[in-house]
Ligand code: MTE
């Protein structure tokens with residue numbers, strides 16, 4: 298069993314698949330902490346978790362003109378340490394809602410394939426400059442992990458060179474997560490942390506970095522994590538036609554109360570999270586109790602981040618009073634980012650064969666009993 302050596306996990310996680318391990322925190326725990334505790338942070342693995350010896354670990358960086366760097370963990374810790382609070386979201390977050398419209402036969406993530414942490418590490422740009430790259434070089438920075446399938450194929454992905462080199466891009470080679478050593482499930486001893494960009498490019502157990510005129514040839518860059526029109530089927534799909542997902546669209550969800558719970562009239566607190574990709578700050582979260590006919594603004598909490606560098610999520614809450622005689626509530630939320638991007642109201646028009654990028658209004662139906 299290639300998974301026999303996987304690490305132990307927190308029992309509160311809701312498991313999607315055990316081998317490989319894919320799990321998310323239950324909704325009511327998501328908004329308990331602004332920084333998601335490492336054990337509760339969602340875990341998305343395509344392959345068995347490598348068991349890396351930190352003493353012999355080396356990161357290989359391919360430089361210009363055949364030059365290469367081989368860096369130990371100690372070498373990496375000599376670069377200035379940079380810290381960033383950033384949320385990480387899987388492209389498949391909230392796929393369950395797409396699956397219930399029309400099954401994609403892919404992992405049925407609920408609303409928890411997103412978490413928020415304080416990451417620490419070396420700036421990718423510092424390491425690329427040490428390897429000999431210059432600010433105005435071009436192309437894609439390709440990453441390879443140490444996790445491999447039975448045929449020896451490793452996980453890989455890439456990001457644009459500009460994102461990697463930009464000082465305001467805050468891209469890290471992270472060895473710390475919430476002040477602790479990076480846990481095995483999250484890429485020990487080193488992962489790429491690309492703030493504002495889809496989870497899939499944040500390569501864990503990082504083995505190799507190269508710069509290329511082309512994007513990563515990896516399956517996960519070329520044949521997955523792309524968005525398609527709702528009408529595209531497995532018979533008609535042309536993966537070369539759609540760009541790989543990088544920045545993500547504006548997102549929000551209701552974490553409390555849980556769907557279909559019965560509440561009493563009187564005070565009610567509705568809670569959730571909101572986040573947008575590309576460093577766009579959340580400027581507002583609108584909440585409706587009547588399925589979208591009338592709206593109120595939620596109260597946002599979270600770190601105040603720099604413009605264009607709002608990588609972290611915001612938690613939100615709204616206190617309402619539910620009048621006696623109410624029979625049900627149709628709670629809805631939608632967030633707005635600094636570019637005034639809004640979420641679409643329903644899943645239908647954004648459904649796609651891969652079940653990615655679901656950012657439709659999140660809806661929770663509640664029953665009210667005296
Ligand atoms: N990196 C490697 N090496 N192997 C993987 O399977 N999964 C990717 C990304 N990096 C993956 C990887 C995907 S799809 C996501 S969403 C994030 O890691 C999840 O990161 P997390 O498990 O730390 O939450």
Ligand code: MO
Pocket residue numbers: 341386387388389496497
């Ligand atoms: Mo993902």
